[in-house]
Amino acid sequence: MIPAAFDYHRPKDIAGVLALLAEHGDTARVMAGGHSLIPMMKLRMTDVQHLIDLQDVGGLSGIEIGSTSIRIGALVTQAELIDHARLAIAAPILREAALQIADPQVRYMGTIGGNVANGDPGNDMPGLMQCLNASFTLAGPDGERQVAAREFYEAAYVTARSDDEVLTAVTIPMPAGGHAYEKQKRKIGDYATAAAAVQIVNSGGTCSSAAIAMTNLSDTPVFSEAAGAALVGSSVDNAALNAAVAAMLEDIDPTEDNRGPVAFKKHAAGVILRRAIERAWSRA
Amino acid sequence: MAKKMHIKLKVNGKEEEFLAEPRELLIYTLRERLNITGPHIGCETSHCGACTVTINGKSVKSCTMFVAQADGADITTIEGIGAAGNLHPLQEAFKEHHGLQCGYCTPGMITRAAKLLEEIPSPTEEQIRFGMAGNICRCTGYQNIVKSIQAAAAQMNAAREAAE
Ligand SMILES: Cc1cc2nc3c(=O)[nH]c(=O)nc-3n(C[C@H](O)[C@H](O)[C@H](O)COP(=O)(O)OP(=O)(O)OC[C@H]3O[C@@H](n4cnc5c(N)ncnc54)[C@H](O)[C@@H]3O)c2cc1C
Ligand code: FES
Ligand code: FES
Numbered sequence: 135m136i137p138a139a140f141d142y143h144r145p146k147d148i149a150g151v152l153a154l155l156a157e158h159g160d161t162a163r164v165m166a167g168g169h170s171l172i173p174m175m176k177l178r179m180t181d182v183q184h185l186i187d188l189q190d191v192g193g194l195s196g197i198e199i200g201s202t203s204i205r206i207g208a209l210v211t212q213a214e215l216i217d218h219a220r221l222a223i224a225a226p227i228l229r230e231a232a233l234q235i236a237d238p239q240v241r242y243m244g245t246i247g248g249n250v251a252n253g254d255p256g257n258d259m260p261g262l263m264q265c266l267n268a269s270f271t272l273a274g275p276d277g278e279r280q281v282a283a284r285e286f287y288e289a290a291y292v293t294a295r296s297d298d299e300v301l302t303a304v305t306i307p308m309p310a311g312g313h314a315y316e317k318q319k320r321k322i323g324d325y326a327t328a329a330a331a332v333q334i335v336n337s338g339g340t341c342s343s344a345a346i347a348m349t350n351l352s353d354t355p356v357f358s359e360a361a362g363a364a365l366v367g368s369s370v371d372n373a374a375l376n377a378a379v380a381a382m383l384e385d386i387d388p389t390e391d392n393r394g395p396v397a398f399k400k401h402a403a404g405v406i407l408r409r410a411i412e413r414a415w416s417r418a
Numbered sequence: 419m420a421k422k423m424h425i426k427l428k429v430n431g432k433e434e435e436f437l438a439e440p441r442e443l444l445i446y447t448l449r450e451r452l453n454i455t456g457p458h459i460g461c462e463t464s465h466c467g468a469c470t471v472t473i474n475g476k477s478v479k480s481c482t483m484f485v486a487q488a489d490g491a492d493i494t495t496i497e498g499i500g501a502a503g504n505l506h507p508l509q510e511a512f513k514e515h516h517g518l519q520c521g522y523c524t525p526g527m528i529t530r531a532a533k534l535l536e537e538i539p540s541p542t543e544e545q546i547r548f549g550m551a552g553n554i555c556r557c558t559g560y561q562n563i564v565k566s567i568q569a570a571a572a573q574m575n576a577a578r579e580a581a582e
Pocket of ligand 3 (some may be wrong): 517518519520521522523524554555556557558
């Protein structure tokens with residue numbers, strides 16, 4: 135389990151990171167918490183010749199809660215998301231999801247930036263960010279750009295970020311209504327067999343908006359616009375729940391693996407989404 | 419081959435300096451370079467927690483950190499928590515309440531539990547189980563580990579009150 139040799143860099147600012155990325159091209163990789171990258175390097179599934187450790191880079195930490203949006207620095211860890219009292223009030227779904235990721239040791243190290251940039255369909259934050267309609271700030275040689283989470287994921291480990299860009303922050307519009315992050319896993323600390331993120335608004339007993347995204351049920355996270363639309367205008371009764379689940383099942387594309395065959399995954403996805411909607415609605 | 423790096427660490431209060439390849443995993447630095455063999459290698463794949471140490475106030479699986487990342491860090495292993503003749507209350511409690519059988523997971527368990535009790539001095543059973551979820555034990559069935567941590571917490575809280 136010894137990874138291949140690499141040169142190690144620990145720049146102090148984004149300019150330093152970008153300079154190293156420009157110099158070394160696709161032989162360089164940035165590392166945040168290392169808890170997805172190091173296991174891949176140990177298995178020699180990822181070839182890294184220049185490792186750029188972000189731990190000392192300024193400006194990538196901190197959680198800012200504004201009046202209409204929340205900005206989270208890329209290096210904010212899952213443990214920090216969980217411990218942030220004001221975030222737990224402003225966007226409780228983040229804490230609910232982060233508590234279901236991995237285990238305490240991993241959550242001290244794993245960062246939100248690494249989780250969303252990684253592109254592993256098993257990661258929980260990408261689906262959550264699609265549900266919340268978050269956007270990612272990418273810094274590159276030509277300055278900064280914003281990419282919507284719903285546009286970011288192209289295939290497993292393939293994202294809209296190019297090799298010479300770093301993700302610096304995640305921005306989330308202030309969530310409204312009730313929330314739930316529901317996850318089915320084989321054991322504590324495991325990646326999802328199926329997970330659902332739901333944010334839903336109740337206007338006098340009628341659902342006026344609903345956002346739904348699913349995790350680990352395709353080679354990218356799945357934002358199911360149709361599933362959300364199936365709830366809007368309803369009282370989230372059984373017929374609406376059935377319609378939302380049916381619409382979601384049209385959008386996912388699970389494959390058979392050691393978490394089960396396709397039929398089982400679809401079944402689990404339906405159960406999880408139903409639970410998530412019911413819980414979110416009860417809080418809306 | 420990649421360049422060796424000059425690394426400085428503080429381990430259990432002692433300054434250490436050496437040259438190492440950046441890819442060296444911290445668990446090997448501790449065990450093979452510094453002869454600190456309390457942290458164990460269980461899975462080597464970030465799952466079992468046998469290699470848990472405290473780094474700058476965080477519980478970390480030292481099989482999932484490069485020595486280069488730890489450069490400049492302050493590290494505590496089980497050796498820095500207690501020693502024969504001067505056991506930590508957690509070590510006493512694990513002994514008293516059969517919190518171990520083979521003992522392989524125990525250094526990681528106690529190192530993690532010490533950090534947990536720093537964060538939550540009087541944890542509920544649920545908080546203990548959740549807070550210890552990164553440490554796997556093949557022997558005990560966890561029941562006695564939970565009891566040991568509860569007993570240590572009670573003892574430490576009583577000692578703190580007596581001191582006040
Ligand atoms: C035992 C175990 C269980 C786990 N279970 C779960 C789980 O249930 N759910 C879950 O979501 N995750 C899980 N994880 C993964 C964990 O949450 C990772 O920490 C996370 O996916 C990546 O964050 P990181 O900071 O460690 O990223 P790293 O490992 O440092 O990086 C991951 C990838 O993202 C890139 N990257 C990192 N930061 C940036 C940036 N700022 N800009 C551009 N690219 C960047 C890196 O180059 C790399 O390709 C688990 C990990 C372990 C070891
Ligand atoms: S040896 Fe590090 S987690 Fe198992
Ligand atoms: S006591 Fe044997 S693994 Fe825990």
